[in-house]
Amino acid sequence: MTDEATPIPDYPFDQPHVLEPPREWAESRSKCPVAHVRMPSGDVVGLLTGYDEVRTLLADPRFSRDLSRKGAARLSNTEDGGLFSRTTAGTADIQEGPGHQRWRRLLSRAFTVKKMEAWRPRVQEMADELIDAMLAKGAPVDLRQELALPLPVRVICALLGAPSEDQEKFAYWSEVALTLTKYSQDEVDAAQQAFMDYASDLVEQKRAHPGDDLLSELTQISDSQDGRLSHEELVSTARGLLLAGHETTSNMILKMTALLLSERERYEAVVADPELVTGTVEECLRMDPLAGVGIPRFITEDIEVGGEPVGSGSSLLVNLAAANRDARKFPEPDRFDAHRDNSSQHVTFGAGPHFCVGQTLARVELKVVLDTFARRLPGLRLRDTPEQLRQREGVAAGGLQELWVTW
């Protein structure tokens, strides 16, 4: 419910520091199931912060993820309204419904728990190489440049069969794609075109000379009799995996490291007992204090959320990280507890049919990084205080600008 006398707050909210969530999360959760906030575009959306409401909404097929629909809220200040409003060639049939499920199942086979566990030794090797180089360089180093960015890029490139030398290009195109306020429409258009051209060339190469990688496998499926993915669908898939495969994971590696080292006993517990790696990774994912803007949905019929009516044609924004601190689901939600029994039920990777397809890979990467830190760098420390850390501004992916460490 919106009180007429209260102005609609701007979103994303400010936070005390990068590791401490905005106070508004708890306030809006306790006040009403749907709070109203103003996006950088100027559009007003309903914000969801309760665990049950968030899960229910994300699992309900009546709520569309297609924000290019007429009347849907725009998130960014670019004319096109940002990532979620942008129409991309080759996504119309695989975005929702049965077409999405068909597409998803083609990808899911590459991300099963067993497939990802088989990748673990390669991820470990890449992490060790990067850490060797970091040690040779000497402290202090910016962990973003030395590990958090290159590791996920190398992993996703190896998985897809893309050359990792092009990592700076993906990093730039991805950041531009995620703009809220940082880039202009012209920059967005140019980067989008360049990224699509690059992905298209890559798909053509894989089609002509298939290797032992996911993209080659997908081109062979799309070329077979049933023609399950068109060229455009493959191109948008390749681009999506390159973008999602490193942006989110590299941000999370830094946030995990900062969350643990800023309260050192959390890190020391893992050093003393490597069995705690999994529980610690899950608790860091749950407590992510810089989770980006959230996930928007366009409401296609009149509904109720937590007893409050939401009209057809309105837009809701699901704040996953706020839902992860709902005390009804996670008692004492602001307390870090590596032994918390249900911490892996966080919604950091979403919920419902669009649940993050790469989360098994992200989990393996995070576990490898933490396990390797604990074994090889027990003395790892932050150079700066949490108050001195700066977040990446103006983009929809929540992360740290840099994270300097010593050991």
Add this chain to the structure above:
Amino acid sequence: MKITVDQDACCGSGLCVLRADRVFDQREEDGVVMLLEEAPSTEDFEDVRAAAAGCPTGAIRLAE
């Protein structure tokens, strides 16, 4: 305890396998859930309950 899974709703997250790999597996061709044990042994009850509660699409049903 009797478990049923809805393979049509399953999104292939594999979270159930991570939690209870004696009871759940994934089809190799598309990652969809496979039930290894319809009636798990009591020592797996806790993990199966957690797997059902944590399933991103609610595709695991329990009758106890």
